Amino acid sequence: MERPYILHMITPGKQMSPFDINMAADAGYQIIVPYCEADMKSVTALTQDAIFSRGPKGVARTGIFIGGRDALVAADMLEQSVKAMVPPFVVSVMADPSGSFTTAAAMVACVEAAAKKKRPDGLKGLRIVVLGGTGPVGRIAGVLAAQAGADVALSSRNGIDVAEEAAQQTGQRFGVTIHGISGGDRAAVRASIADADVILACAAAGVQVVSAEDLGHAKKLIVAADVNAVPPEGVAGVGVMDDAKPLAGTGAVGIGALAIGNVKYQTQHRLLVQMRDKPKSVLGFAEAFAMARAFLAESAGKTG
Structure with missing residues (x-):
């Protein structure tokens, strides 16, 4: 037998x-x-x-x-x-x-593929802000992006101290350099994404971390990815089925939760x-x- x-x-x-x-x-x-x-x-x-x-x-x-x-x-x-x-x-x-390991891997791989359509170096040298970055998906997405050569900042709605602690702890554990950045209020979120090439939205389900007005501040944005499948969308304008779809009002593309989920x-x-x-x-x-x-x-x- x-x-x-x-x-x-x-x-x-x-x-x-x-x-x-x-x-x-x-x-x-x-x-x-x-x-x-x-x-x-x-x-x-x-x-x-x-x-x-x-x-x-x-x-x-x-x-x-x-x-x-x-x-x-x-x-x-x-x-x-x-x-x-x-x-x-x-x-x-x-x-x-x-x-979190497979979700973060899927998210970063999808973003990398979208970025390569605009630049051959993929994520290397890009500024990536991870909103909801102190959770398990955000931390691992940050590590993977850093390992791929990106400049990564983990953002927390609880402020800069929490974000920096998570970034230091995670970076030290996995041997990469990650920074902390505040997402404690709308002004902080807008400041954090102002020079971002990529936004990774890893916040709790049903929480919108980037509004349409916020997106207006992200002038350099190439890709916005969101793992939230529960309305409202985590990043305004990024639908759950979007797979590198042009994001209205920006020069970026959006990748939604179900595209990442597949x-x-x-x-x-x-x-x-x-x-x-x-x-x-x-x-x-x-x-x-x-x-x-x-x-x-x-x-x-x-x-x-």
Whole structure:
């Protein structure tokens, strides 16, 4: 009898995301087990229980998924799980807390593709402002953009101190330079986007962070992307279905939540399939970004 594919899903939160459970099932995992309210010590124990119980052949059909709501904690848990393994007992591991790794990867990949239509260097040298930048998607989007050569600022509606703390903490953790900028009021938002080439709107659902009047201050804008699918739109004029559509009243294009969401879905699905089909895979946001880029290149090839 062939051994089943088992996915152990670990989260520091009180529950595992039903979205991620559905995605795991659709990727071919047959037994999916959540472990909630886990800490770093739990990750070590759960990992070693998972690897030693199936033998070298069984571990090839075993995976570990790290969830939660904190991008930095999830990255630490991913590293801890890898460290806890003892060759040849090694399984595939993936982290995607609240979908932030795959969402951020999809968002930045879509923006990069749109920017390359206007300039060959993509994101390199561009000024990128991440509104709602202290949340998990905003932080990882900022890291990916910085790694791609952009000058990145994380904005917070709670003011400059919160923004700078998040930027310093995130940049130090992932080895990039990120700045903090205030988004505490309308004047601060307008000042922050005045010299922005790209706006990444990563704020809470149903919150408009950039109004039509605010956009008038973004004279250099090339691309505005928004992950908010709940009305009103996070960036005025960017519809959820927009896929590099000209943004009225500006020289920029807009990328909406569902356009990003399609790339996010394909990215997460393909990573979960890779976990299953390629034993010993270690998948974080860098791998998610590579997968999102590959999906967009594949899609462009089909329509080109």
